[in-house]
Structure formats: structure tokens, C-alpha cells
Amino acid sequence: DQQVKQNSPSLSVQEGRISILNCDYTNSMFDYFLWYKKYPAEGPTFLISISSIKDKNEDGRFTVFLNKSAKHLSLHIVPSQPGDSAVYFCAAKSDSNYQLIWGAGTKLIIKP
Amino acid sequence: EPEVTQTPSHQVTQMGQEVILRCVPISNHLYFYWYRQILGQKVEFLVSFYNNEISEKSEIFDDQFSVERPDGSNFTLKIRSTKLEDSAMYFCANRRLYGSEQYFGPGTRLTVT
Numbered sequence: 735d736q737q738v739k740q741n742s743p744s745l746s747v748q749e750g751r752i753s754i755l756n757c758d759y760t761n762s763m764f765d766y767f768l769w770y771k772k773y774p775a776e777g778p779t780f781l782i783s784i785s786s787i788k789d790k791n792e793d794g795r796f797t798v799f800l801n802k803s804a805k806h807l808s809l810h811i812v813p814s815q816p817g818d819s820a821v822y823f824c825a826a827k828s829d830s831n832y833q834l835i836w837g838a839g840t841k842l843i844i845k846p
Numbered sequence: 847e848p849e850v851t852q853t854p855s856h857q858v859t860q861m862g863q864e865v866i867l868r869c870v871p872i873s874n875h876l877y878f879y880w881y882r883q884i885l886g887q888k889v890e891f892l893v894s895f896y897n898n899e900i901s902e903k904s905e906i907f908d909d910q911f912s913v914e915r916p917d918g919s920n921f922t923l924k925i926r927s928t929k930l931e932d933s934a935m936y937f938c939a940n941r942r943l944y945g946s947e948q949y950f951g952p953g954t955r956l957t958v959t
Contacts, residue, residue: 768946768948775952776952777852777937777939777951778889778937779951780948780949780950781948783946783947788853820878823889827890827946830945831894831901831902832877832894832902833879833891833902833943834886834889835891836889836891837888838887839888841886
């Protein structure tokens with residue numbers, strides 16, 4: 735049951751360029767979406783989120799876009815930095831409960 | 847900045863043994879969660895806990911699992927009789943009463959042999 739899908743297991747981007755991480759979902763009851771970053775041997779770190787009533791949320795170098803009609807969201811990181819190399823997880827919750835449903839993650843590699 | 851802490855960082859146990867994983871949440875957070883991630887797989891929800899009660903649990907969270915807040919600060923996950931397939935990273939998370947962002951601990955790596 736893949737309600738949240740991250741179809742790219744890995745992504746390689748040149749330092750200074752834009753990184754775009756994608757996420758698709760199937761459950762129309764999801765009302766809140768979150769991006770987490772995870773380094774090896776550490777817990778997920780909250781990065782940025784967006785409510786379903788918005789289509790964009792920006793925080794410094796990170797911007798999340800939500801396209802509800804396409805059930806698609808994306809995380810943009812610009813400019814990409816070496817410290818951004820990590821696994822990025824998309825997660826979603828519905829208004830009826832607070833558990834997070836996770837994507838499989840995308841490993842982002844920033845090349846110098 | 848307050849952090850979620852978890853102990854131990856790594857636990858090795860024999861099949862059939864009981865384990866208790868501990869978490870100290872951020873102090874003003876009132877919702878608590880346990881998730882696990884089997885190596886190479888997705889992060890999976892196990893259970894959520896609020897006001898000293900389980901509010902949601904997944905199919906994974908069967909009778910072998912239990913949670914409690916024994917002293918009002920620690921939040922524990924107990925696995926009564928571990929199986930090989932319980933080997934995973936276990937993450938504790940918590941959030942404020944009003945808010946959707948969950949904050950995670952560093953995880954406990956459980957290895958069942």
C-alpha cells in the first residue's frame with residue numbers, strides 16, 4: 735500500500751545548482767505534508783511542511799510546492815550545498831489521525 | 847534547542863528476550879510516537895500515545911508490543927518476546943498538542959540474534 739511514493743531512489747546534483755525532490759500521493763484525505771532529512775545513523779530531522787490549503791511554502795533555501803489536483807509535491811533546494819547530501823523523506827498525514835505515512839526516501843548527493 | 851533523546855543507541859538481544867527502548871521527549875510535547883525502519887525499507891508507524899493512552903496503532907503493533915510513560919518523562923516501547931524480524935531502527939517522535947510537525951530522536955538500533 736504505497737500511499738506516498740518517492741519514485742527516485744537517488745538524485746545527484748552539482749553544488750550550487752537546484753535540487754528538486756518529488757513526491758506523489760494517492761490518498762485525497764491527506765491534509766498536511768512534511769519533508770524530513772536523514773543522515774546515516776541519525777533520526778529524521780524535520781525540514782519544512784505545507785498544509786493542503788496552500789500551494790507553496792518557503793523557508794530559506796527550501797521551498798515546497800503542492801499541486802493538489804496532481805497529488806504531487808516537490809521540494810526545491812537552491813543553491814544546493816554539500817551538507818544537503820542526505821536521504822530526504824516525504825511524509826503525509828490525514829485530518830483524521832496524526833500518524834505520518836512515509837515515502838521510501840530519495841538519496842540526494844551533492845557533487846562538489 | 848530541545849532534543850528528543852533515546853537509549854540505548856544499540857541493543858543486541860536474543861530471540862525470545864524482552865527489550866525496553868527508552869525515549870525522553872521534548873518537555874512541552876504531549877503526543878508521542880514510535881516508528882521503526884527495517885534496513886532498506888520505509889519508515890513505518892507503530893503507535894501514537896496521548897494522555898496516557900494509545901490513540902492509534904498499526905497492524906505491526908501486536909500483543910508483543912506495549913508502550914507507557916512510567917514516570918511522566920520517559921516514554922518506553924517494550925517488546926515482550928523479540929523475533930528476528932523485529933531487528934530495525936526504532937525512532938521515538940513527539941509533537942506539541944497543536945501542531946503537525948513531529949520531532950524525532952536519533953533512534954535505537956535493535957538487533958535480534
